[in-house]
Amino acid sequence: MSQCLTARSIDHVLLERGEVANSWRTERWDSLRLLTPNWQSRLPGFGYEGTDPDGFRTMPETVDFITRYAHAIAAPVEAQTTVTSVRASTEGYSVATDRGDWDCRAVVLAAGACNIAVVPSLASAVPSSIATLTPKAYRNPDQLEPGGVLVVGASATGIQLADEIHRSGRRVTLAVGEHVRAPRTYRGRDIQWWMDAAGVLDERYDEVDDIVRARNLPSLQLVGSLERTTLDLNALTGMGVRLVGRLAGITDGKVQFSGSLRNQCALADLKLARLLDTIDEWATLNGLDGEVGPSHRFEPTSVEASPPLGLDFASGEIRTILCATGFRPDYSWLDIPILDRKGQIRHDGGVVALPGIYLMGMPFLRRRKSSLIDGAGDDARDLSDHLASFLGGRVSATSR
Amino acid sequence: MATANTQVDNGVNVAALLGAREALTATPEGAQFKWRATCKWVKGTHSHSSVTGFFGLGAEQKHRSEFTFDADHPEIFASEDKGATPVELVLVGLASCLTAGVAAVAQHRGIQLRSVQATIEGGMDIQGILGIDSDVRNGFDGIKVKYNIDADAAPDEIKAIVAQSQKRSAVYDIVANPTNVTVEVN
Numbered sequence: 001m002s003q004c005l006t007a008r009s010i011d012h013v014l015l016e017r018g019e020v021a022n023s024w025r026t027e028r029w030d031s032l033r034l035l036t037p038n039w040q041s042r043l044p045g046f047g048y049e050g051t052d053p054d055g056f057r058t059m060p061e062t063v064d065f066i067t068r069y070a071h072a073i074a075a076p077v078e079a080q081t082t083v084t085s086v087r088a089s090t091e092g093y094s095v096a097t098d099r100g101d102w103d104c105r106a107v108v109l110a111a112g113a114c115n116i117a118v119v120p121s122l123a124s125a126v127p128s129s130i131a132t133l134t135p136k137a138y139r140n141p142d143q144l145e146p147g148g149v150l151v152v153g154a155s156a157t158g159i160q161l162a163d164e165i166h167r168s169g170r171r172v173t174l175a176v177g178e179h180v181r182a183p184r185t186y187r188g189r190d191i192q193w194w195m196d197a198a199g200v201l202d203e204r205y206d207e208v209d210d211i212v213r214a215r216n217l218p219s220l221q222l223v224g225s226l227e228r229t230t231l232d233l234n235a236l237t238g239m240g241v242r243l244v245g246r247l248a249g250i251t252d253g254k255v256q257f258s259g260s261l262r263n264q265c266a267l268a269d270l271k272l273a274r275l276l277d278t279i280d281e282w283a284t285l286n287g288l289d290g291e292v293g294p295s296h297r298f299e300p301t302s303v304e305a306s307p308p309l310g311l312d313f314a315s316g317e318i319r320t321i322l323c324a325t326g327f328r329p330d331y332s333w334l335d336i337p338i339l340d341r342k343g344q345i346r347h348d349g350g351v352v353a354l355p356g357i358y359l360m361g362m363p364f365l366r367r368r369k370s371s372l373i374d375g376a377g378d379d380a381r382d383l384s385d386h387l388a389s390f391l392g393g394r395v396s397a398t399s400r
Numbered sequence: 401m402a403t404a405n406t407q408v409d410n411g412v413n414v415a416a417l418l419g420a421r422e423a424l425t426a427t428p429e430g431a432q433f434k435w436r437a438t439c440k441w442v443k444g445t446h447s448h449s450s451v452t453g454f455f456g457l458g459a460e461q462k463h464r465s466e467f468t469f470d471a472d473h474p475e476i477f478a479s480e481d482k483g484a485t486p487v488e489l490v491l492v493g494l495a496s497c498l499t500a501g502v503a504a505v506a507q508h509r510g511i512q513l514r515s516v517q518a519t520i521e522g523g524m525d526i527q528g529i530l531g532i533d534s535d536v537r538n539g540f541d542g543i544k545v546k547y548n549i550d551a552d553a554a555p556d557e558i559k560a561i562v563a564q565s566q567k568r569s570a571v572y573d574i575v576a577n578p579t580n581v582t583v584e585v586n
Contacts, residue, residue: 249578259576263566270560306542341428 001108001360001376002075003044004384010391014075015097017082021066023112028059030140031164033224034373035156036192041373043069044380054190056224066373087335092356106356106387109334109345113362113371114327120152123323125250127313131320135161138322141168147319148172150255150311152247154179155218158324159231163223165322166241173311173318174236176261177246181268181301182220184230186279188293191222198282200275201369202378205349208364215364218326233265233301244307255318256310265301273297329362350383356390358383412507430457446472446482487522487540494571495520498545501565506551509561514550543575 005012016022034041039053046069057065070077078099085096092105117134126132131145135157141164148171151162158174166172182191195201208214223231237243245258280295289295311317331339338354340346346353349366360379362370369375424431433456439449452466470483484492495518506513522543528536549558566572 245576248576251578256578260566260572263563263572266559267563267567270556270563273556274560 001110001380001384003073004380005387006073006075008384008388010384010388012076013102014077015081015083015095015102016077016079019067019079020070020075020077021063023114024059024062024066027114027136029135029138029161029164030059032160033058034062035220035222035224036372036374037190037224040192040196041065042377043373044073044377046072054228055226083333085333085335088354093336105391106358108358108360108383108387109352110360111329113329115330116328117323118326118328119323120247120325122247122250123152123321126321127253130313130318132323133320134323136327141165141170144168144170145319146170148317149320149322150175150318151322151324153177153324153326154221154233155324155326156220156222159221159233159236160223161322161324162236162241163231163239166236166239171317172241173244174233174241175244175247175257176233176264177258178218178264179233179268180218180220181232181272181298182222182275183232183272183298184222184225184228186276187283187295190228191220194279194282195275195368196374198279200278201367201372201375203368205364205366205370211364214368215362217363232298234299237302242308243303244311245309253313254310255313255321257308259309261307262303265303269298269300350379351386356387358387408507408510408512410503410507410513412504414504414507417504417508432456442470442482443480444472445477445479446470487524490575491520491522491543494543494569494575495545497569497571498562498565501569502547502549502561505561505564505568506553509557511551511553511557511561514552515548516550517548518545520545 002012002014018026033056035056037054038048038050038057041048041057069075078097081097081099083095083097085094086107087094087096089103091103093103093107095102095104095107117136119132119134123132133143138161144165149165150173151158151165152175154162154174154176162172162174184191186194192201205211205214221232223229225231229235233243243261245261246264247255248258249256276295276297283289283292283295328343331343331345336354336357338345338347338352338357345359345362347359347365350359350362352359359365360370360383361376364370365375366379366382367375370379433454435454437449437451439447441447447470449469449471450466451463453460453462455461469489471486471489472482473479473485474481499516499518502516503513520543522540524540525533525536527533528538547562549562551558551561553561
């Protein structure tokens with residue numbers, strides 16, 4: 001957005017509570033790599049120039065990439081500046097920070113979708129003898145007590161941590177609710193390459209049937225690794241991780257799991273088959289069939305005959321519960337009436353109901369790729385268009 | 401999601417359901433329902449239940465007529481077999497809920513159904529209810545549902561309808577997940 005605003009000569013500042021790429025620096029576990037290949041992080045006028053376009057950036061590499069971009073576009077960053085409130089003023093908006101206040105005519109909210117780890121409310125009934133943590137606090141398995149770990153949630157975070165913790169020699173049980181199965185590679189190409197090429201990632205928010213559902217879809221079960229491994233539920237059961245149903249209850253020192261595991265896996269298998277159908281049709285239509293590997297389908301997710309419906313904490317099988325049950329944004333610093341009854345910002349593709357307020361970086365904000373680094377460019381171009389006509393070319397930010 | 405095709409008629413008014421969904425999104429308090437039944441002991445294990453009223457859309461509602469259900473146990477349990485066993489009624493509830501869902505999802509996806517048949521079986525070790533072995537649970541040790549569906553759709557589309565029906569089924573959720581039960585005596 002800063003690049004687009006600069007290109008339009010719109011005066012602006014970026015308020016950053018820490019350093020550039022703060023959440024990548026401070027809120028990620030050690031082994032995490034981006035889920036998208038290096039080539040795919042295309043920012044306006046800035047892309048990958050290294051020798052491993054199909055690799056996946058580590059967190060230090062991601063921080064470096066974003067920091068270099070900030071320098072390349074001479075982004076006017078005010079670092080170590082925490083916004084404490086945004087409220088309406090006579091001229092537009094007044095933004096209070098711990099390092100002074102700003103008056104502006106427009107505000108772009110780009111604080112991210114993953115500020116707070118969501119923990120199921122029933123986790124409050126976990127006995128005190130069991131350690132609990134979230135992916136925000138997790139760094140590596142050394143942090144965990146010896147003994148078994150229940151990982152709750154089987155999206156990208158849950159499957160990666162289940163894998164890593166299992167490799168540390170701990171017994172891992174993975175509670176699986178709704179999830180989106182995806183292979184790392186298909187027909188010799190990265191799944192992200194296919195989704196990018198076939199236009200799946202460019203699908204617009206005003207074109208999908210059910211945008212509320214599309215915005216709430218769990219992340220693809222992907223991991224970025226040197227080996228370009230597919231880490232689906234079959235891979236996890238193959239190495240000895242035990243699958244159970246969605247976390248359903250905690251009562252009398254026992255944890256209960258839903259009996260819905262088989263259907264959750266069937267839903268994900270069917271959804272994957274539909275994605276691969278889309279890819280195959282696109283490949284044929286575009287004459288790629290001779291160029292890429294043959295079309296094929298993956299084994300259905302294997303579910304044991306009677307997955308356990310509960311575990312007794314007293315058995316000692318579980319010492320730690322890791323809730324990888326998603327994240328939500330923190331809007332506690334917004335003093336403007338833009339939230340709906342579910343606490344989400346009311347907006348139309350990032351144009352918030354209040355004039356001059358814009359939102360970026362949320363799942364499916366304007367396109368399926370909106371939450372990817374690669375999605376920021378197109379969204380910023382669209383929204384800076386809107387913002388520029390809103391301002392009518394006037395200067396937008398002055399320090400006071 | 402395909403839009404409803406006017407050529408397809410499974411007897412489900414999808415427009416009304418979508419209208420209700422939209423209306424209740426705006427007024428979530430109207431979505432609070434109370435479902436009720438009364439049950440009267442007759443003799444032995446035989447009981448007679450009825451449903452008439454329920455609460456929903458902010459008001460008391462009534463079925464078009466009273467529906468009644470006799471429950472009993474078979475003769476091998478030394479009962480008189482005046483009705484289905486309560487556990488069979490649970491199976492009936494699950495199968496009919498899933499089947500209603502199949503029709504609704506198929507209609508919504510523009511798929512014409514010709515026939516839908518479910519067979520459902522719940523396994524049970526009655527050492528539990530007889531108190532022979534406290535390690536055996538009273539309820540089903542598992543439920544299996546098999547669908548035979550004839551419809552204008554590919555096999556994977558039919559499987560997707562059945563999977564979606566489970567995802568949205570009240571009875572499936574009630575059976576597959578724990579529910580707090582409070583029983584009081586006046």
